[in-house]
Amino acid sequence: MSFTMRFCGAAGTVTGSCYWLTTPTASFLVDCGMFQGNKTLQALNYEPFPFEAAQIDFVLQTHAHIDHSGMLPKLYASGFRGPVHMTSGTRDLLSFMLADSAFIQEMETEQLNRRNARRGRPEVTPAYTRSDAAECLRLFRAVDYERWVEAAPGIRFRLWNAGHILGSASIELEISQDGQDKPLRLLFSGDIGPDHKLFHPDPEASSDFDYVICESTYGGRARTRRNEEERREILAHEVRTALQAGGNLLIPSFAVERTQELLADLTLLEQSGAIDHAPVFLDSPLAIRATEVFERHAHELEHLSRQPHLIDNPNIRFTETVDESKAINRIRGGAIILAASGMCDAGRIRHHLRQHLWRPDSTVLLVGYQAPGTLGSLLSNGASEVTIQGDPIKVRARIREIDVYSGHADHGELVDWIGDRMPIRRLILTHGDPEASAALRDAVVATGFPVDHVTQPQIDDVIDLETGALEPGDRKKIRRVEPDAIIRPDWHNDAAQLLLDIREEIDRAADDRARKVVIRRLRRVLEER
Ligand SMILES: [Zn+2]
Structure with a gap:
């Protein structure tokens, strides 16, 4: 048997x-x-x-x-x-x-x-x-x-x-x-x-x-052990510098647990005056549902019974519809936007990244594990250009990372x-x-x-x-x-990177004539097969 x-x-x-x-x-x-x-x-x-x-x-x-x-x-x-x-x-x-x-x-x-x-x-x-x-x-x-x-x-x-x-x-x-x-x-x-x-x-x-x-x-x-105050101060520092840069702060966040931790800490930081008032958008229907479940289970959870309520919080705006989500794009600075997924490989965060990655005054704060090959890991590794829904996007935003929320x-x-x-x-x-x-x-x-x-x-x-x-x-x-x-990054990642490199090589050429030379040389390599 x-x-x-x-x-x-x-x-x-x-x-x-x-x-x-x-x-x-x-x-x-x-x-x-x-x-x-x-x-x-x-x-x-x-x-x-x-x-x-x-x-x-x-x-x-x-x-x-x-x-x-x-x-x-x-x-x-x-x-x-x-x-x-x-x-x-x-x-x-x-x-x-x-x-x-x-x-x-x-x-x-x-x-x-x-x-x-x-x-x-x-x-x-x-x-x-x-x-x-x-x-x-x-x-x-x-x-x-x-x-x-x-x-x-x-x-x-x-x-x-x-x-x-x-x-x-x-x-x-x-x-x-x-x-x-x-x-x-x-x-x-x-x-x-x-x-x-x-x-x-x-x-x-x-x-x-x-x-x-x-x-x-x-x-x-090994992670440095942090107590609650230290963890919140690390977040506060990132929020302050991001908002001082003038743009929005984008936080790709796992909808469950991480989002609720961040909301709880952001609320406490604002109440204590450690960060200035800034509108917080929770732009993830999934994270909104998760937050409701957390409120329902609050009695079983440590801290949440004495924490401020996450749902009835006038400073947190829950954006459910696609139109509400797109309306956030009109805000050019001073907002904190939380959206899923945490590794940037799905969800609304991708359309926000499209809108923000090329702006030097924007900040993207990575707060969780980024699996190899995901968009989040490319950003974490300092990619200068990425592809989102088939479009190449230059990365000029400040990319920051903290590991206090594991x-x-x-x-x-x-x-x-x-x-x-x-x-x-x-x-x-x-x-x-x-x-x-x-x-x-x-x-x-x-x-x-x-x-x-x-x-x-x-x-x-x-x-x-x-x-x-x-x-x-x-x-x-x-x-x-x-x-x-x-x-490891697989051949899909390699192919995407190769196409970006070719594009960059052509863009960088001095003039149209030089561009034609680059294209001709690449074409010759292809024809050698
Ligand atoms: Zn898990």
Whole structure:
């Protein structure tokens, strides 16, 4: 009888979290996330699942972030009808986040199809639709923290606060084994929050596991510990200098959690006089819905009960419609604009970037992790020109970055969290770039943990849960994408950069005659093939 776990995502990368477990009595998933990042990775969202959706008995959901939950509607559309277990916070967030994700995909495929039609390419269909997103909500089951729930005969689970975002959980799992009096014990970390985070108590869980599957996003990276006042002062400094520059301050922000943290801090800063009055626009229907959920769950959240209300705040303008959003473009300076997505790869932030990136008096403040290959990471790496919806845009705005709002535990906090779970028979490090996972492995090994008990799987590897042996996905011929292709900028990024460089070379030429020479030389290279 098979007793295995396949790493269908978030192995060697941070997105697409999805573990597929098969036991003698059930077949189920932990998370069903969307791939984000370069186009090679995103293409996986359009391929069939590596399992039969209709054969999956249930799903255990760690939290609402799209890279952990974004393929649930496709799972439904592919025939899955079992329950999806999660906290009530996660359920409330997903009730609008999945619809938004579907909307973005429908819109982007529509734009892509218009371009494809002009170029004579075939039509593409979205990974799923808004109706799939609405339908799959029926399968969601809310579960309390720290209470055992039987998911299938011989399989029970319990959720622990992961301190990452509203509703986030680590999942403790027990699977009874034939002929053994002890069940197999597993713990999925989900994404783990930092200590002393706004809104949430520190992450926790129990100990003594056969397998701990732990995220390693910030392996090898230590953050300077900041208290609340220091964090707010760093933000205040950025706001003051941005507004002094005369233009608007653009903050690409994750709609859930990050936006609410920023709103809470901006409100407090203005009330205390640390920053001048400036209109704050929350230009993201998704973030507005999320803020409403935060208000509804305020009683469970630290700080929010004594913080000013986020919704009934006259200084924050919530722009719902596209017209309201476009009206913001008429404001030339002095406004703070928050819009999703945080990595600038989707959402309204893109039209604001189009309007602001070329203005030297504008400021773009990056406040979160930027995955390799995203527009946010290009800006963070100092790109002088970027492409937005096919148009080249010069980057003249001030690009600033702060890292005081991380939703993730840093290196030391991950090592501590793992230490608190000991004894652990086998530690599996996922959800991180290869260097990050390796740094975390080395640190855990330095505490005395045996190195041959640590596994760093790659995408589509399968582990035998009885023996702990890992079978590489390429040996089984089930690997969908080369591990190398998902961490670096892929050929799409390279091609876009090449076109920008050619354009710049032609623009830079002294006169039309020189331009013709450049074009002729480039043409000759093409004809050499
Ligand atoms: Zn997350």
